[in-house]
Amino acid sequence: MGWATERGETMTWNSAAEFFAMGGYAQYVWGSVGVSAIALAVELFLLRQRRQGALLQSKHELTLERKGLNESST
Amino acid sequence: MINWFKYSTPRTFYPLAGSVVPWFAVGAVLTAIAGLYVGFFMAPTDAQQGEGYRIIFVHVPVSWMSMFIYVVMAFWAAVGLAFNSRLSAMMASALAPTGAMFTFLSLWTGALWGKPMWGTWWVWDARLTSELILLFLYIAFMALQSAIDDPRRADKAGAVLALVGVVNIPIIYFSVQWWNTLHQGASVSLTRAPSMATIMLVGMLLMALAAWMYTVAVALMRVRCIILEREGHAEWVGQLNEVKR
């Protein structure tokens, strides 16, 4: 499977429709790009949730500790 | 002259990581935009694969990262074990989920590239099989760490597993390659990409750089979460702005 390329112009696409069609390979190309974008978004979303959970947990622990109610104190 | 050891505790590393993340995040976005532009608007159509080849601008970077992250993870695991440092172990734990994600994307985009090109979603060649096993190793690492309540035991046990796994990866690759060459009728090898047009290479490298910067940003964000989770009761955490609020 070679990589022989055409000597084409810089802008390969003549129209937006052509761009989205990807020469017939639309489902494969956009399926790849799309799932990747979704995966990144999910990861960032989960990370944000994790951070908020950690901050909340920390606030609770510190409040308890200041009030001397934590199991680690007294 | 920066004293790097100053930053080797969770307490000092937390703010450092926090100030570094935005740079990598912005860098990742910019290089991704550049890479996607080069890949989808500047690179010409391939004579044999048509437009379908453009998947490589996603597939190759995520595959590289999936393997690179595992090695880095194993490195921090080794450092954590050798020097008994908590932060190194936390870093290993922070990298795993991103590594697993990239491995999944590598398999997914690879299948979507393989179907139009080879006519099949999957092939049991050395590369694909070892990538699949890599996914299992990431999952095993995360499963083991989540099954252990004591954080230090989880750190160290995970580290041992990560290191045993890193030894196993080349073994798996060669064993499957051996197995594959014995089973005649193996499909086309997808490893050869000779004399690629420079512009395509540029696009791929830009995307790889973007993936790397993304990983650094996300791993640092995640290690900050881990630090908060473990040190949440400490006074220095109480002094942070985000906790005071």
Added chain:
Amino acid sequence: MTDTFGLTALSAVIRRDVRLAMRRKADALTPLFFFAIVVSLFPLGIGPERDTLRQIAPGVLWVAALLASILSLNRLFEQDYADGTLEQLVLGAAPLGLLVAGKVTAHWLLSGLPLVLLAPLLALQFDLPSASLLTLAASLAIGTPVLSLIGAIGASLTVGLRGGGVLVALLVLPLYVPVLIFGAGAVSSVSAGLDGESHLSLLAAGLVLAGFFAPWATTVALRIALE
């Protein structure tokens, strides 16, 4: 009484583990019955076509051996951990690597060796030719100790944890893959008329490697689990 090479300690550990297992024969026999049942499931699921069965036999037998091996791993450390013996072994004077080697040897005698003997019999259900049966026994004879050694790493990492057997399986199966490939591959190539020697040599090399590194990794994991 001097024990320069640790042989006394080694044989003591082996004898103890075997004796304890003999008192609870069911624990040691269950994985074997599992092996026999699983092997029988495949012809039932895939159909009795002779040629098909002959082709899938090496893989089926090896995968079943892998799974049966994993089932028996919890016997390695859990019981000793529960009653405190493991702690004594770790803290004791005898080198831990040696004791681990002893436990792994006992484990293999009780679960690996029976597989080596049972598998060729079950392979008759798949109409494997006799040359292949011999290779099957040989591949298992070399491969099952590797499974015990690698399994010990997984068992020691998870000792005392909830989640039990499934977690160990998750950890250990990716590491088992090369053993499976070369073990089943040896039998397949002999069935195809080729020579199984290269596969078996690589398996043997794996055994040597595992023999050196697995006990060491296991001792590291045990100390982590017990600190």
